[in-house]
Amino acid sequence: MVIWQVLGLGLAAMGVYSLYFAWQRKARSWPLVVAGWVLVLGSITSWSQTSGVDKGPALGVVAVILVALITIIAAAIKAPVKTRRTITPRQPQQSWQASVWHEGLSITASILAIAILALIAALASCTAMFMAGRAVGLEHTANLTLSMFAFPMAWAGLATFIGYSTSTFLRAAVLLGLAVVSAAIILVTMQGGG
């Protein structure tokens, strides 16, 4: 087991260093990048031999992150301190304080959209996903696990979309559309008896 651990650490170090070496070059070197990722993958595979089917690769991921952090720290220490021009902040705009109210209202609207509308849409879509999976005979625990993982991801995706989109109409259309389609799927699958 120790051999696999040492090999895993070595491969992680070589993999991250290979990526670092590729990054240092002016022109992109695909062989080095590919070699780096293959070595990182090799490290995780090696760690997977040290424990069970889930714990082994997890240990590998932890080891790779630690090696990467050490590399970042080393790169940071090595980086020269350059003299840089001082950035002078712009003079405060005369009117910016007037926009504070507008900003406050916009944030309040975003809070409501993310915390209520996006929640309802994500909850409805994941419930619909579960019900659809159940209707087609997906095994219960797999179906439930998929829905449990999908729910926060869907909510996060919708929250990102709300912050990203500048069109109120598009935001409303996506959220309402998702909720309505999900409700329809839930109703159909409920009547089908599942």
Add this chain to the structure above:
Amino acid sequence: MSASNSKASATRVAKSLEAHSLIAVIFGGLIYILAVTGTLSVFNHEFQRWEQPNVPEMESISPEAAEMAALEVFRSEETPTTHLYVNFPQEDLPRTVITTDTQAFFAAPDGTIAAKEAFPWTQFLLDLHYYLHLPQILGLTVVGALGAMLIAMSFSGLLAHPRIFRDAFTFRRGAGRLTTVDLHNRLSVWTLPFHLSNALTGAILGLASILAFAIAAAGFNNDTDAVFNPVFGSEPEENSAPAEVATISTPLTYMAREFPDLDVTYFILHDPGTAGQHSSIIAEHRDRLIFGEYYNFTSDGDYEGNVGISDGTVGQQITGAVYNVHFGNWGGLLVKLAYLIFGVGLCVIIASGLSIYFAKREANGRPAPKLAAVWSGLIWGTPAMLAATLAAALLGSSGGGLVAIFWIGLLATLIIAGFIGREKTQTFGRTFMLTSLVLVLAIYTGRYGMSAFSNAGLSISLLGAVLAAGLGWWSLNARKNRLGGTDEAAAQPAE
């Protein structure tokens, strides 16, 4: 790249950054509190030991002694408990604890009762991380929602970072805001597997109840048990007719004989002293991520089978791993230390993120000095108030008292920060935290004497002393720089 492509990419980055900032401004403060408390919660077993360093510790306890202790506690209960638990010694918590619905006691290796269990600060910390001190289901849901928002910040951060690989190792040292930006981006990208999996598992744990309510309403006649029972197993029919208390030692002996490679962590007796009583044993599988497997027994100690967390459906096995992946208690001390590093990294990512936001606002002529100072107050006030509550707990405060000290103290810190400004808040926060830590160490040593230097007391005390020394060095350095006229802000990349 054509000009139109370049413009489209710039627009995408700007809009993604806007989404990133929006979510951070709204939810960043609470997510930061969860990140700090989550990082500390990884060591909740060590904190429990530290809070009571002078109780019996052991590597194992015999089934007969465990039964004797459990029965003594059960018989002392005025109102019969619905569940009787025995927590067995583990590597990071080598103690035997008998727990009922209302109280918990330590057992000595010979099965006698040694002392009442009390770890008010650890409980306060866990309640803060699990529920933000709100009522349980509401708190759990709010915390789960904040997990989802942390995922959203990862999504928008990735979208806003088109040069993710080209900048993989870029770090501009001593460059003020650019250094903070590099620190934020490099930590975010390289620790992504940790903070994404942690946010996802936290969100799943927190949001599972409301999803279960929705699924139960849609497909199971509002029966949430029907949703979860196929994963975690169901309880047999209740029968409250009185009966002799079920055997405890027989199932434990069975486990030691039939499953010698497993670590028994909990024994649970459901409905003890009734005709419907039955027991479960939770045993850890050392080579797995799952929290453990349930092994069920009748009241006579006959083995009925396992639930399937370790060898059942893929869904059961994945769900069984969610808790351990979140709390980092699946690989011993080394994995816990790795989680400590990643957790501190996450705190730095969040703290630096909003500092960059306020610096950008200032550079763009839209400064928000009061808000920036309040943010600084939260960054320093959270750990400082946690240290202050620890001192209060050692002086006898518990439960609601600690909750009040933390939230009122944090609120006061934020108000003061708004008045005194960002620079002074940093100095004040550091000094407050340092003073609280020194107080904690002094009170602890005074209260427990030589026990403070036992295995149970030493590790956390040493960690506290190292942290205090680090803070002291930082404060002295900052003071020296200030007197020497060096820009202190440039020397503080994280905040």
